[in-house]
Amino acid sequence: MNNVTSSARRRVLRTIVLRRGRVVLDALEHLVGGLGTAIPAFVVLVWLLLVAVLCAVGLGFLLAPALPRLVRAPAERERARLSRWGPEIIAMGAAPAGVRAALADPVVRRELRWLLVHGTLGLAVGVSGATLAVQAVQDITYPLWWRMLPRDNASPNLVFWHVHSDLDALAVACFGLVLAAVFVLIAPGLARVQALPGRRLLAPPPDADLSLQVARLSATRAAALDAHATELRRIERSLHDGTQNRLVAVTVLLGATRRALARDPAAAAPMLEQAQDAAETALAELRTVVRGILPPVLADRGLAAALAGLAADCGVPCRTDIDIPGRCAASVEATAYFVTAEALTNVSRHSGARSASLAVRLRGGLLSLRIEDDGVGGAAAGRGSGLAGIRGRIEAHDGRLAVTSPPGGPTVLEMELPCGS
Template sequence: MDLSTTRTYVSRSARAAGYCAIAAAHGLALVVLIPVLVYSAVLCLVGVGLLVLPLELRLLRRLADAERSRLGRWAATPTTPAGPHTRSTLRAVLSDPATGRDLRWAPCMAVAGTLLGLIGAVLFLFPAAVLVLVGLWWVFPADEPIKVMMNIPIDGWGSALRIGVPQFVLSVLLALTGPPLIARLAAASSRRLLAPSAAAVLAERVAALNRTRTGAITAHGDELRRIERDLHDGTQARLVSLAMQLGLAERTLGSDPEAVGPLLTRAREGAEEAMAELRDFLRSIYPPVLADRGLAGALSAVVARCPVPAAAHLGELGEVPAQVEVAVYFAVTEALTNAAKHSHARSASVTLARAGDTLRAEITDDGRGGAAEGHGTGLRGMRRRVEAVDGVLRVQSPPGGPTVITVECPCAS
């Protein structure tokens, strides 16, 4: 076994031991949390538990999501974190399907996670303990010599070399192979309890499709109403004015030909303004810059025009479906508009990258934060656009900032 292979085995065992140590820490935390959850559930009978139990379940969700995030390295299939609860009432928390999985995982983790975690961490440290104990055989009384493994006493340097060295080699083998096996066993157990079943995944998928379909229909209706309003209040009004001016010029032509010139001039100006408004209106439906320069070029132009000083970090995107380009373009545009109008940000940044078949955009600003979907239609519109292309929008905007809006859309051809 060469040096690089040895380093690989040691590094893998060290990572596994770290996973086991964290699993043991989570297990011990759950040993404390589970009785608190039970006590709070009983207190729901008198009303007090209705206030404290949701907070405790959110803490449990944080522990469970931390475990879900760590499963990818050791479990056969990674598990996506369930995310924080969207609402704080007990009914809403309990209605979340992931809460049931969290509660199912907690007692198993408290017992099996603690035991497996401690065993894995101790196995990694076992060679050091063997080396120290064998080297300090002389500290122990002669009538009670040290027995490290297999109940074989070590009472001199001869027995330390004859017995201690093989025991140390055996402990090293256990340290290199034991923690990874235990980490995989613990991760597989956690994933079985924390990951949704195939039926649950299908049900959540159907619910998400129904929700996005409803959102897409609503967004489509809102868009049609916006188009009708913009055409009625803008372009149509200018065209009516243009027709009136041309009619007046027609009637004036016979009686006062010299007055027709100014009327035609105003009519031409009105026609030019109507065409400009119509061009702006068409850009709001599908920006021509997307067709001309692609998504990266279009967002570079948006960032350059942003009233807030902004930076763009654009990676290689490859071929992106047109509907995804539109959704991401308008999401970034709306996020930067919100940063300039409502967040009072001093700077912003846009990061756009593609990982496999997923396009990910992240818009960050250093404003005052506190953005929420209930405060206006901007974020709701962004979410509808993104979910209409089967994407995901996440908003992190604590009071005081910063605000981070993440958009992830599938872009497989």
């Protein structure tokens, strides 16, 4: 019993450490990505100040027409970066022509405010976070290479003592561990602080909401049509390659049997058995196709029981946490069922996982589903994983899909579907 408890504790601790490590690595990636927009923002900010100074002698007016495009360029890069890591911020397109038109545009004025904040505070936050991470790694590894440094320059940055022995170098490594702990604690907060001005200042104005809704509806309609066409092709292929061939075989066997009855009645019995077997096989394949259109288990037992059945049939042990107090629209339940079936099939065939978990919630008209496994990771659309088909089904219902699958795992699939009644 103690061994089981100890093993469970180790698994929980391993999960906590991996999740925290993933959060810290994501924060570091965000900080470095923020530097990729903060540095151009700082350069454009300096250029704006230089043009303003040159306007005093008349030269700046020759350079002023290019300023709106220069301001828009880093702002669009920041919109694209933030959209990759959270809610989408739509691009604004080309900047207004001319300085007067640009200054009259509220979007450009907000971009100028963002440029000032991100080119200064965002740059400082990004440099501080990246420097702290690099310094922590350098100090932790310092005992391995400090002897290669010149004797008069053997003390690293941020260290206030001179290094003359292995004990001093070990103290530097301990200091590096402290820096690493500080980075682990503050890195997510630094990433949020760096992204906050962009989230607030680069978001589209209120009058852009209607255009955004039209664009989303158009994308949803296209996704629904694509999903419908894909489903029709799947059904046609199943009928053509399976059921139709079986029925053709039945027809051929029945024709041969009729001719055999006229010549040799004894030889007709085996042909009738083959025709019956082919007809039964065709009927079974036809039932499979019908279940693929809308599984009867959804109508008979409900979505919760249907998903629990899929988890029980998964090729790896799958824990379930399902809380669906009501019913959803039939199309939503079918989508959730097929997405879960496809995802658990991927877990069984491709992940190399030892365990998986399925969590489903229905809250406030939103059906959320999370599937996680401890496999090798690296899942991506276009590699035979079925993620492209899953995404198409979900987008057809104006839903959201997020897949996190770093090399080495774990893989987490999260889905949200608006659940109409």
